[in-house]
Amino acid sequence: MASPDPGGPVTRLGGVEQTRTLTPRTAVVWAVLRAELDRRAGEQLTVLDVGGGTGGFAVPLAEAGHRVTVVDASPDALAALTRRAAEAGVAARVRAIQGDGDALAGLVEPATVDLVLCHSVLEVVDDPAPVAAALVAALRPGGAASVLVAGRAAAVLARAMNGHLDVAAALAADPNGSAGPRDTLRRRYDADDAAALLTAAGLAVEEIHGVRVLADLLPAAVADGQPAALVELERALAARPPYRDLAAQLHLFARRPA
Numbered sequence: 001m002a003s004p005d006p007g008g009p010v011t012r013l014g015g016v017e018q019t020r021t022l023t024p025r026t027a028v029v030w031a032v033l034r035a036e037l038d039r040r041a042g043e044q045l046t047v048l049d050v051g052g053g054t055g056g057f058a059v060p061l062a063e064a065g066h067r068v069t070v071v072d073a074s075p076d077a078l079a080a081l082t083r084r085a086a087e088a089g090v091a092a093r094v095r096a097i098q099g100d101g102d103a104l105a106g107l108v109e110p111a112t113v114d115l116v117l118c119h120s121v122l123e124v125v126d127d128p129a130p131v132a133a134a135l136v137a138a139l140r141p142g143g144a145a146s147v148l149v150a151g152r153a154a155a156v157l158a159r160a161m162n163g164h165l166d167v168a169a170a171l172a173a174d175p176n177g178s179a180g181p182r183d184t185l186r187r188r189y190d191a192d193d194a195a196a197l198l199t200a201a202g203l204a205v206e207e208i209h210g211v212r213v214l215a216d217l218l219p220a221a222v223a224d225g226q227p228a229a230l231v232e233l234e235r236a237l238a239a240r241p242p243y244r245d246l247a248a249q250l251h252l253f254a255r256r257p258a
């Protein structure tokens with residue numbers, strides 16, 4: 001069974017070859033996931049994508065032969081996911097469930113999941129602690145979690161560089177890293193906060209990477225003009241503080257102890 005390889009050809013179970021485009025938004029996360037998929041090579045994994053949206057990760061994982069359940073609050077996102085899975089020929093391996101991340105227990109059999117994804121969700125839910133606890137409960141002992149959250153430092157810098165010093169100050173001072181009621185996100189994380197959230201839920205954090213260390217800071221002409229060099233540099237900086245800690249998003253890879 002092939003793992004999704006965003007850096008080159010992806011072999012689907014049927015032998016169909018496709019080339020996936022590396023982007024600063026996805027390359028680092030796929031590199032981490034690919035290592036886990038390679039570790040479990042030959043197994044058909046049970047994957048749960050909480051807040052998986054339109055299936056940007058779910059569909060490639062299904063294309064690699066895994067069984068993926070997406071739980072998402074949005075019926076529109078799930079409809080787009082279902083279309084995308086059908087177009088990719090993997091509808092049979094993708095299940096779409098409308099539901100809330102912190103009510104997973106009623107939707108997914110506990111301790112049955114090999115890999116849980118929760119990308120760009122913990123910053124928008126009412127309370128992240130029960131969602132993190134639900135991720136752990138869904139995992140088999142030894143199963144892995146891929147969690148992507150918004151980074152606080154990048155948001156402060158971005159507001160300041162755009163001239164919104166008052167918003168930058170509010171965001172830096174707020175304990176949750178939110179700029180107030182008009183902010184689209186309820187919270188943002190530093191690496192330590194995010195790791196503490198997962199650790200308190202019972203996960204052992206194995207890796208933390210920054211996603212989009214540079215991508216959002218560069219002029220479009222540079223980002224668009226040298227995409228491969230940018231992805232390469234993002235990958236080189238992703239695990240290295242202080243660069244990691246300035247990234248727009250933080251990716252945590254964690255495991256439920258066996």
Ligand SMILES: C[S@@+](CC[C@H](N)C(=O)[O-])C[C@H]1O[C@@H](n2cnc3c(N)ncnc32)[C@H](O)[C@@H]1O
Pocket residue numbers: 050051052053054056071072073074077099100101102118119120121124125126
């Ligand atoms: C920013 S999108 C991220 C989608 C996808 N994970 C990705 O990284 O591309 C957030 C997704 O989380 C879903 N969502 C928000 N709150 C949720 C909740 N409490 N339970 C389940 N899904 C939720 C939204 O419907 C949306 O599809």
